[in-house]
Structures are given as structure tokens and as C-alpha cells.
Amino acid sequence: MSLPTPALSGRKLTRSFGSGDMTFTAVHETSLDIFPGQMVLLMGPSGSGKSTLLALLSGLLRPDSGRVLALGEDLWQLSDRDRKQFRLRNYGFIFQGHNLYPSLTARQQLELVLRWGERANGRDARRRADEMLDLLGLGPKADLRPDHLSGGEKQRVAIGRALVKNPSFCFADEPTSALDWAHGQQVVELLHAAARERGATVLMVSHDPRIIPYADQTINLEDGRLTEPLPAQGRPLRSAS
Amino acid sequence: MSYALATIWHERQRFLPGILAVAFSALLICMQVGLLLGLFTVVSLPIDRSKADVWIGYPGIQSLDLGQPIPVSWQSRLAMQPEVERTEPLLTGFVFCNKPDGGTEMCLVIGSRLGIEAIGAIAELTPEMRVRLTEPGTIVVDETALLSLGLRGIGDEAQMGGHRVRLVGIVRGYKGLAGPFLFCSQPTARLLLPQITGQVTYLLARCHHPDQAAAVVQRLRAYPNMAVFTRDEFSLRSRMHWLTMTNAGIALGSAALLGLIIGAAVTSQTLYSATTAALRQYAALEALGIPTWRMVAMVLTQSFWVGLAGITLALPTVLGLAHIADLFGARVLLSGSLLMTTAAVTMTMALVSGLIALRSLRLVEPANLLR
Numbered sequence: 001m002s003l004p005t006p007a008l009s010g011r012k013l014t015r016s017f018g019s020g021d022m023t024f025t026a027v028h029e030t031s032l033d034i035f036p037g038q039m040v041l042l043m044g045p046s047g048s049g050k051s052t053l054l055a056l057l058s059g060l061l062r063p064d065s066g067r068v069l070a071l072g073e074d075l076w077q078l079s080d081r082d083r084k085q086f087r088l089r090n091y092g093f094i095f096q097g098h099n100l101y102p103s104l105t106a107r108q109q110l111e112l113v114l115r116w117g118e119r120a121n122g123r124d125a126r127r128r129a130d131e132m133l134d135l136l137g138l139g140p141k142a143d144l145r146p147d148h149l150s151g152g153e154k155q156r157v158a159i160g161r162a163l164v165k166n167p168s169f170c171f172a173d174e175p176t177s178a179l180d181w182a183h184g185q186q187v188v189e190l191l192h193a194a195a196r197e198r199g200a201t202v203l204m205v206s207h208d209p210r211i212i213p214y215a216d217q218t219i220n221l222e223d224g225r226l227t228e229p230l231p232a233q234g235r236p237l238r239s240a241s
Numbered sequence: 242m243s244y245a246l247a248t249i250w251h252e253r254q255r256f257l258p259g260i261l262a263v264a265f266s267a268l269l270i271c272m273q274v275g276l277l278l279g280l281f282t283v284v285s286l287p288i289d290r291s292k293a294d295v296w297i298g299y300p301g302i303q304s305l306d307l308g309q310p311i312p313v314s315w316q317s318r319l320a321m322q323p324e325v326e327r328t329e330p331l332l333t334g335f336v337f338c339n340k341p342d343g344g345t346e347m348c349l350v351i352g353s354r355l356g357i358e359a360i361g362a363i364a365e366l367t368p369e370m371r372v373r374l375t376e377p378g379t380i381v382v383d384e385t386a387l388l389s390l391g392l393r394g395i396g397d398e399a400q401m402g403g404h405r406v407r408l409v410g411i412v413r414g415y416k417g418l419a420g421p422f423l424f425c426s427q428p429t430a431r432l433l434l435p436q437i438t439g440q441v442t443y444l445l446a447r448c449h450h451p452d453q454a455a456a457v458v459q460r461l462r463a464y465p466n467m468a469v470f471t472r473d474e475f476s477l478r479s480r481m482h483w484l485t486m487t488n489a490g491i492a493l494g495s496a497a498l499l500g501l502i503i504g505a506a507v508t509s510q511t512l513y514s515a516t517t518a519a520l521r522q523y524a525a526l527e528a529l530g531i532p533t534w535r536m537v538a539m540v541l542t543q544s545f546w547v548g549l550a551g552i553t554l555a556l557p558t559v560l561g562l563a564h565i566a567d568l569f570g571a572r573v574l575l576s577g578s579l580l581m582t583t584a585a586v587t588m589t590m591a592l593v594s595g596l597i598a599l600r601s602l603r604l605v606e607p608a609n610l611l612r
Binding site (some may be wrong): 047051052055056058060061084085086087088089091092093095096097099100101102103104108112113118145161162165173 | 244247248250251252519521522524525526527528529530531532535607608610611612
């Protein structure tokens, strides 16, 4: 039986920071494949290079060497403009902080992405934003601004903002780190369900082992290297393999 | 409501300095230029309030008060124009008044004919004043000149250019800039202004219809060595001379410019700090692939609303201050075009401030959100 084509692949990705004696290599020749529709958890201790690897795979940080293939595109061979266009069409992001506009309501946070990103008209943007908020259980709070939402609700709005444009990928960097476990669990469940509903592949960085049961696969990173190959689909390939 | 407007409303404390800076600039420009125009209107009042449609002076004349003697014989050039109904000379010049406290005050003598049909006399000279002025050595002055000339009221006398003159009437609204206006008959003017013996300072004409003045002026400009203007042209020329050539104009203009620069600096800094405070939000949108021009448009739209709010705030304040200034005798001339120009200039300033604040968007780095 042949394996399906990976949706996202990293090949021998290396990224260092600093210069001279102060050079610090955050990611060493790391290769991995991520398959469509999965929720993949990238774990590792603090400083292990998880967020850097996420930044490389998501097209936000240029690798020193190596390639990133997303939906068949060699991401770092694209021009800045084309790469940004690719992100617009295919990538959603959830960050540690919610980074929502304090002045906009939950609905407006989502509408803004559709209207500015896809030039959706007002009515269409509103309908799609409301559908997404309903899916996240935020329908009744659509007209509230961030300062009237709890931490968990704000992070759910951020999930909505990442997924409302139906991206192929959703990158989440420690989305539960600022939440207690009850709310964190809720956020992970919703992200899992919403991504599945929308057919998005999720790559989530976290150091919280309680999230492992929700992931289709878990990848471990230590000192910028993958520590073990995983047997299932979406296996990481051993560094420099 | 646009996202930019929603942001300004929600973060009004942050945007308030920018709005106040625009309002301050608009207020300063309007009041300075309004005061300037109000002040310099006085310069051309004897032109504006006369019945003369055409003015002839010496070549190179810049302002009413700077007249030089010209030959009275040129009057025939005016009189032979078919559109001209009648003509008459006007005598103007400076004379020193000896003040009771020992100092001197320079006054601008305006000697005109006084008949009810006279075209050089200002409209404020009542028939009664005109009758009294026919007596040689009598003058009419503005009420604000009484103190500076050492006069207490009608009937008082003053020493001017070696002659005693008597006050026979008082008008309002003719506070001269260079010195008090002295309105008098032509014989009195000749007495006080011996330097223009046998000559006149201006030749005036009234046309059958005011609209004909332009054609007359055009035709008379064929004559060399004399300057010919319509009433409006000479009035504007006189005001513009004061506006551009005097230190007062430059000083008030500089103050308005300074206000504009300060306003631009504060507005730009306000928009810059507002954008910097939202860098994480902009970075999140940048990561999502939102085109950068959308964020540029957001900052510029914010600058537009800040400008509009500032101008809206300034308008009633300007009108209120102008009214108060009027109560204290300082005339602030607020024309529609001045208000429109001020609004346009301050809006441009706000938009330029927005453009300057755009440099903050260079700090947007979405990779920094992954830490």
C-alpha cells in the first residue's frame, strides 16, 4: 500500500541565529512529512526549536538551507509576494497571544480577514464569520469586543480568524499556554473539530503532554533535531536521513 | 462603521492628541489669517467704501497710503471715456500731528470732494459732516484715533503740519494701520499737504454701470506712466502689499506655519504610536497573507478621520473666538474660502502625517509572533 502524498514537507531544514562564536542553531537539518487532514503535535522542551520549525514550515522565516514543499510548491523558491499570496490562500495562524484588535467585535475580527484578504462583500463576510463563530460556540458573543471576552473565548475567536478563510493548513503556536487546562482543553477540542470540519491540516506546537491524545501524530524535537521516528502516516524522517 | 473609525472611537484617548493638534492648527491658521485679513481690510476701506469704479495713480503704486503726486491734466483721459459718468481727483498724503504730550502721530490725510454725488468720499461721511467739512481746517476721524491725537470730542482742535485743525465729526470702523485716517475737504488737504501743490494723488471715475470699469481700465492701460485699476483690483493690491511686504504679515504668517508644523509633528507621532501599539495585530494579519496595502490604507484612513475630527472640532471654536474677538474690537474676517482653504490645508497635513507614520509598518514582523 503506498502512502498518500504529504501536504507539507520539510527537507533538511536548518536555521541558525546570531553570528561568529555566538551562533546558535535552532533547527538542524530536519526533515518531516505532514499528511492532509491530520492534527500534528510538535512537542519538545523550551528552546528545542519548535517555534522556529513552525516558522520555517509556515513561510514566515527563511531557512539557512533546506526546502519546504507545501501543496507541491517550493515555498522558499517563490517571490515574497507569491509566498504571501500562498499564505493568504492556504495558511491560517493561531499565536500564543490572541493578537485581536481591541476595537473590533468578534465578528469584525473574522470579517476583516475575509474582506481584506479575499475582497469578500460585506454580506458574504458576515455570513461566513457568523457560521464560523457558531461552530466555535461564540454565536451569542459575536458583537462583543475582546475586553468583554474571557481568555478562552478570545483564543476561540483567534481560531475562528485562522480558519474562517478555509485554509489548507492551520499553524498554532502554543495556543493554550495562556489558559487553564479546562479552557485549554476546550480550545484544543474546538480546533480539532473545526479543522476536521473544514478539512484543514493542523500543525500545533505545544509542550503540554495533555494535548497528545487529541493529536493524530506527535513529533518530538530536542535541540533542534527530531528525536524519534513515528510509525504512522506523517512520520518524521530522521534528521539528515 | 469602518475599522479605522471603530479603532479611533475605541482608542479615543490615544488619538485625542492628534485630533487636538489638527484642531489647533486649523484654529491657528483661521484666526491668524482671519485677523490679518480683518486688519488689512482697513487699509483698503477708503477704496471699498467710495463710489469710484476706476482709480488712477502714479506708476508702481502699491497701496492706497503710498500715493505720489500725478498731473491733474490726466483727468481728461478719464473724462473722454464713453462709459465714464463723472471724474474727480483725490488728495492723500501723510501729515504729522503734534500730540498734547509732546510726541507726534503720523496721519493719512484723505481729501475728497464732499457733495452728495462725490465719488471719493467714504459712505460713512453723513450729509451733516460733509457740510461741516466744507469749512477749511476741519477734519473727521475714527473714534479710535481720538486718544492718540489728543482729542476729547467734536470741537476740539489739534496742531497738524503747522496748522490748527478742528474735529467736526467722528466715524467708526476706520482705525488706520499706518496711522489714523483724517477725512477732509480738498482745500483742507491742500493746506495740510503742501508737497502736492498743483497736482493730485489719485484720479477717480464713476461709470454709468460698475461692470464697465474693466473695459475702461483696459483701454486706459495703453497710456504709459500711469497705473489704472478697477476698485477691486486696487483694493486687493493695497491689502496684498500689506500682507506680503510688512513684517506684520510675515510674523502672523510664520505663526500660522509654525502651528501647521507643530500640528503635523503631533499628529504624525500620535498615528505612529497608535500603529506601533497595534504591531502585533498587523503582524497577525501579515502572517495570514493580508495585503500590506490594506494596512497602509488603515493608517491613512485613520489619519483622514483624525483630520476630519480635528477640523470639525476647530470650526465652532473659530467662529466662537471670532465673535469674542469682535466684541473686543479686533476684526477677524472669516470668509468661506478661508474656512475651506484651512480645512483643505489641515486635512492635507493630517494625511501627510499619516504617510510619515507609515514607517512604523516596517516594524511589522510576523515571525516575531512565533516565540
